[in-house]
Amino acid sequence: MASPDVAGLSPINAIALVGALGVGAQWLAWRLQLPGIVLMLLAGVIAGPVLGILDPARDIGPLVAPMVSVAVAIILFEGGLTLNFHQLSDAATGVKRLVFVGAPLGWLTSAMALHYGAGLGWQASAVFGGIMIVTGPTVIAPLLRQAKLGRRPAALLQWEAIVNDPIGALAAVLAFELVVVLNTTETVSHAAQVLALGVVVATILGALGGYGIARAFKQGWVPEYMKVPVLFVVLIAIFAASDTVLHESGLLAVTIMGVVIANAELPSYTELRRFKEHATVLLVSGVFILLAASLDFSTLGQLNWRAALFVASVILLARPATVLISLLGTDLPWRERVLIAFTGPRGVVLVAVAGLFGERLAALGVADGALVAPLAFVLVAVTVVLHGFTLTPFARALGLTGAAVPGVLLVGGSRFSLALAQALGKAEVPVLIADPNRARLRAARQAGVNTFYGDVLSEAAEHNLELAQYGRIIALSDNDAYNTLVTTDLGPEFGRDNIFQLARHKGDLARNALPSSLGGRAFVAGHNFDELEANMRAGHEMRCTRLSDEYGLEEWQADAPEALIVMAVDPKGNPRLPSGDKALPLTADWQVIWLDPKGTR
Structure with missing residues (x-):
C-alpha cells in the first residue's frame, strides 16, 4: 500500500515513471545479464508498496483497468501472431507432443497444484491453471543464450514457449468466460448459452478481423506507412466489439485474429511482427510495473506455507509430470527429457494476464481471485531466479551444453x-x-x-x-x-x-x-x-x-x-x-x- 504521507503524482508523471521504470529495468538487466523480469519486479515493488512513490489507483485513477486490458489484448494478439501452423507442422515430434498433449495436461496438473497446493477453489484454479501453460517465451530466450544448450533441447524449449504462449492465454480466456457466465446467470443452461454465444461471436469477429486485415494488405488497399496504425485500430475495435457481447471475450477474439494473420502469408508479415514485438516490449514493461506497483503487502500477507507448497508442487511435480508423460514414446534421450521436465520458467505474460484475471475474478465475487496475482508473482520470481542460476550447471551436469563460447x-x-x-x-x-x-x-x-x-x-x-x-x-x-x-x-x-x-x-x-x-x-x-x-x-x-x-x-x-x-x-x-x-x-x-x-x- 502506498504511504499516506507521500504526495501523489499527476497522471502524466505517473505514466512517464511507469515507462522509465519498465524500460530502464530491462536495459539494466541487459547490461548486467540478468533476467529483465526480476529487475522489473523489484522496480515496481520498490516504487509502489515499499516507497509509495507510485500508486496506480491513486495517481492514474479509473484509467488503470482499461489501460491494462488493452495492453493485455495487444500482448495476446502478438502471441497469436507467433502461431504459424505451417511452422508447427514442420516442427519435431517432441514439440508437437509438448503442444498437443502437454498443453491440456499442463492445464490439468497446474489446476490441481493450485487447488490442492495453494488451496484455491476450482474456479480460480481453472483460470490460473490455463495461464500457467505458458512457460515464458520472453524469459526462455535469454536463459537459452546464457546456458548455451545443445541444439535439440534448446529448440524444444523455445518452440514450446512460443506455441504455448497463445494457447495458454486462450485456455485461460475460455475458463474465465465459463466462470463469468456461471456467476452472472441463474441457470446452467443459460450460462452455457451465453458462453456459447460469446465464444462464437469472438471467434467470428477475430476471424473476420484477421481475414479483413490480410486481404486489405494483400490487395494493396492500405499503404505501407498506414499498415501498423490500421492494424492497431482494427485490433482495438475487434476487442471492444467482442467485449460488448460478452465481457472479456475480446481477449479470445484478438488471439484468434492474430492466429489468422500469422497464417495468411502476408508479404509484410515480418515487418508487422517486428513492430508488434517492439510495442509488446513497451506494453509488457508497463503492465508489469503497474501490477507490481499495485501489489498490496497485506494481500501478500495472506499467502502462507501453502504458497510455498504450490510453487514446489509446480516445479517438482506438475511440470515434470506434464513433460515426461507428453514425451512418452518419442526417441528423445532421457537426459534431454529430464532437462526439459525441470525447466519451466514463467514470465511477464503470465503475471500480466494473471493480474488482470485475478482482479476480474475478485470483482465477480470469487474469493480466491485476490490471491491469483500474488501467487503469480511468487511463481514467476522463484522460477526465473531458480532457472537463471541453475540451468547452466544442470545442463552441464547432464552433458547437454553446446559450445562454451558464442x-x-x-x-x-x-x-x-x-x-x-x-x-x-x-x-x-x-x-x-x-x-x-x-x-x-x-x-x-x-x-x-x-x-x-x-x-x-x-x-x-x-x-x-x-x-x-x-x-x-x-x-x-x-x-x-x-x-x-x-x-x-x-x-x-x-x-x-x-x-x-x-x-x-x-x-x-x-x-x-x-x-x-x-x-x-x-x-x-x-x-x-x-x-x-x-x-x-x-x-x-x-x-x-x-x-x-x-x-x-x-x-x-x-x-x-x-x-x-x-x-x-x-x-x-x-x-x-x-x-x-x-x-x-x-x-x-x-x-x-x-x-x-x-x-x-
Whole structure:
C-alpha cells in the first residue's frame, strides 16, 4: 500500500515513471545479464508498496483497468501472431507432443497444484491453471543464450514457449468466460448459452478481423506507412466489439485474429511482427510495473506455507509430470527429457494476464481471485531466479551444453571465409559457413569446417539453423546487396554491435550506392570482397598468434609490420572484432587472427 504521507503524482508523471521504470529495468538487466523480469519486479515493488512513490489507483485513477486490458489484448494478439501452423507442422515430434498433449495436461496438473497446493477453489484454479501453460517465451530466450544448450533441447524449449504462449492465454480466456457466465446467470443452461454465444461471436469477429486485415494488405488497399496504425485500430475495435457481447471475450477474439494473420502469408508479415514485438516490449514493461506497483503487502500477507507448497508442487511435480508423460514414446534421450521436465520458467505474460484475471475474478465475487496475482508473482520470481542460476550447471551436469563460447557465423563461402574459419577453429571458436551456393561450400566441407547449405534468411534456416549459438555474424559474400540485407535483417536480433559486413564496392554512379544507414559494421578495415580474394590468390595466409608476457603486441608488430588484423579472441575464448576507432586491448593470452601478406613465414 502506498504511504499516506507521500504526495501523489499527476497522471502524466505517473505514466512517464511507469515507462522509465519498465524500460530502464530491462536495459539494466541487459547490461548486467540478468533476467529483465526480476529487475522489473523489484522496480515496481520498490516504487509502489515499499516507497509509495507510485500508486496506480491513486495517481492514474479509473484509467488503470482499461489501460491494462488493452495492453493485455495487444500482448495476446502478438502471441497469436507467433502461431504459424505451417511452422508447427514442420516442427519435431517432441514439440508437437509438448503442444498437443502437454498443453491440456499442463492445464490439468497446474489446476490441481493450485487447488490442492495453494488451496484455491476450482474456479480460480481453472483460470490460473490455463495461464500457467505458458512457460515464458520472453524469459526462455535469454536463459537459452546464457546456458548455451545443445541444439535439440534448446529448440524444444523455445518452440514450446512460443506455441504455448497463445494457447495458454486462450485456455485461460475460455475458463474465465465459463466462470463469468456461471456467476452472472441463474441457470446452467443459460450460462452455457451465453458462453456459447460469446465464444462464437469472438471467434467470428477475430476471424473476420484477421481475414479483413490480410486481404486489405494483400490487395494493396492500405499503404505501407498506414499498415501498423490500421492494424492497431482494427485490433482495438475487434476487442471492444467482442467485449460488448460478452465481457472479456475480446481477449479470445484478438488471439484468434492474430492466429489468422500469422497464417495468411502476408508479404509484410515480418515487418508487422517486428513492430508488434517492439510495442509488446513497451506494453509488457508497463503492465508489469503497474501490477507490481499495485501489489498490496497485506494481500501478500495472506499467502502462507501453502504458497510455498504450490510453487514446489509446480516445479517438482506438475511440470515434470506434464513433460515426461507428453514425451512418452518419442526417441528423445532421457537426459534431454529430464532437462526439459525441470525447466519451466514463467514470465511477464503470465503475471500480466494473471493480474488482470485475478482482479476480474475478485470483482465477480470469487474469493480466491485476490490471491491469483500474488501467487503469480511468487511463481514467476522463484522460477526465473531458480532457472537463471541453475540451468547452466544442470545442463552441464547432464552433458547437454553446446559450445562454451558464442560462435561466429560467416555468410558466404570463399577462399577468405574458409581461411578465417580455419583460423577460428585453431582458436577453439565455433564457426559455421553458410551459403546458398553448394559449390562455394565444397572446399569448406572437404576441410572439415561446419557448413550450412541455404539462405540464412530462409524458413529452412529458421528451422534447421540454431542462430542462438552464434554471437557474431559476418557477411562475406560477393554480393553487397545480399550482405546488406542479411546484416540489416538480423541486426535487431543480434544487436548492431555484433553484425559485420565487408565494405561495398564503389560504383561509378553514386545513385547506385546503397544507403549508408543500412547494413552492419565495417569488417577488416573496410576491405571489399574483391580485395580480400585478390590477396588470397596472391598467397596471403590467415594466421592465429597467441600473445604472452614474453611475446606481446609490440614484439608481434615488429615481426609482422604489414599484418592486417582481422579479429581477435580474448582470454575467455570470446571472438572480438575491431571497429572504428576502438582498438582491441591485445594483451597476454589474447589470440590475434591476422592476414600475413608474406605468405609462408
